[in-house]
Amino acid sequence: DTENPAWRALGPSQQEQAGFEERHLRYISLLGKGNFGSVELCCYDPLGDNTGELVAVKKLQPSKQSSMDDFKKEVKTLSVLHSEYIVKYKGVCYSMGRLSMSLVMEYLPYGSLIGYLENNRHKVNTRRMLLFASQICKGMEYLQSLRFVHRDLAARNILVASESLVKIGDFGLTKIIPCNKEYYRVTQPGESPIFWYAPESITESRFSHESDVWSFGVVLHELFSYCDINSNPKRLFMQEIGHNMQTPSISLHLANILKNNWRLPAPPDCPPKVYGMMKECWQYNFTERPCFSLLGNQIEVIMQDERDNFKG
Numbered sequence: 504d505t506e507n508p509a510w511r512a513l514g515p516s517q518q519e520q521a522g523f524e525e526r527h528l529r530y531i532s533l534l535g536k537g538n539f540g541s542v543e544l545c546c547y548d549p550l551g552d553n554t555g556e557l558v559a560v561k562k563l564q565p566s567k568q569s570s571m572d573d574f575k576k577e578v579k580t581l582s583v584l585h586s587e588y589i590v591k592y593k594g595v596c597y598s599m600g601r602l603s604m605s606l607v608m609e610y611l612p613y614g615s616l617i618g619y620l621e622n623n624r625h626k627v628n629t630r631r632m633l634l635f636a637s638q639i640c641k642g643m644e645y646l647q648s649l650r651f652v653h654r655d656l657a658a659r660n661i662l663v664a665s666e667s668l669v670k671i672g673d674f675g676l677t678k679i680i681p682c683n684k685e686y687y688r689v690t691q692p693g694e695s696p697i698f699w700y701a702p703e704s705i706t707e708s709r710f711s712h713e714s715d716v717w718s719f720g721v722v723l724h725e726l727f728s729y730c731d732i733n734s735n736p737k738r739l740f741m742q743e744i745g746h747n748m749q750t751p752s753i754s755l756h757l758a759n760i761l762k763n764n765w766r767l768p769a770p771p772d773c774p775p776k777v778y779g780m781m782k783e784c785w786q787y788n789f790t791e792r793p794c795f796s797l798l799g800n801q802i803e804v805i806m807q808d809e810r811d812n813f814k815g
């Protein structure tokens with residue numbers, strides 16, 4: 504896949520340059536855990552005098568070789584991404600004599616969007632949510648400009664850098680679309696976040712910028728639901744699926760209700776124009792979905808309306 508000419512167009516990544524020495528990387532705490540491995544807060548203190556800097560270190564869970572290959576591609580991907588709306592790559596740390604490697608990134612102090620919204624509901628009004636949505640949109644527009652499909656856009660993968668800045672924080676499933684195609688076909692679905700998947704991704708494993716737009720619609724839903732556990736997309740879909748058992752597997756049930764035009768309901772107090780945008784992202788036919796630049800403009804317009812209304 505990295506022989507894919509689309510990679511060559513990106514030029515040499517800085518992967519080879521930045522090296523962090525494991526002996527200077529001091530473990531502080533666990534920041535996150537997933538089916539990928541874990542992310543730890545460390546202090547990189549080469550002078551040994553506690554003047555070091557805080558970094559987030561993503562370690563692969565020691566498992567089969569294929570995940571090491573995937574991890575190397577994830578590192579290579581992040582190392583070529585330069586956007587204020589994407590978590591910064593700092594370098595790699597080899598250990599066990601280059602047998603194992605860790606990804607070193609900037610530490611974002613407020614953690615994932617899910618935890619932040621749950622704990623700061625009072626601080627986050629419609630305008631703040633729209634600001635976060637427009638930043639995620641800009642990050643995705645940048646990703647798309649380099650022919651990357653994210654494939655796992657979800658609030659759990661968005662990090663909060665400050666009270667007014669969020670960044671896309673994980674690229675574990677990101678793939679680059681080959682130059683001669685407009686989509687990426689996945690062979691081994693693995694741990695699939697199907698409740699964030701577009702219909703064509705569920706039924707044909709087809710991933711594209713348009714399927715990322717579908718997932719962005721689900722992120723909008725999470726945002727405007729304050730990532731409330733009771734309106735989590737998986738819970739809402741399972742409630743709907745639970746009532747009509749006619750196909751064997753969950754993903755077939757899910758594809759079925761989407762085909763029958765069932766969609767996640769509007770979150771409580773969600774502005775009608777925002778829910779309208781979600782529904783646009785959830786057009787069954789991927790050619791009818793808006794692109795990220797159009798979505799970005801629509802969000803700016805709604806933000807302006809909110810400012811005008813706010814002034815009364």
Ligand SMILES: C=CCCn1cc(-c2nc(Nc3ccc(C4CCNCC4)cc3)nc3[nH]ccc23)cn1
Binds near residue numbers: 535
């Ligand atoms: C992207 C999601 C999947 C994997 N992942 C990435 C990270 C991550 N986290 C942080 N900061 C952070 C700051 C505070 C807290 C706390 C913990 C205790 N409870 C309250 C919240 C948690 C995380 N900075 C980062 N930079 C690069 C990655 C990264 C975490 N998980």
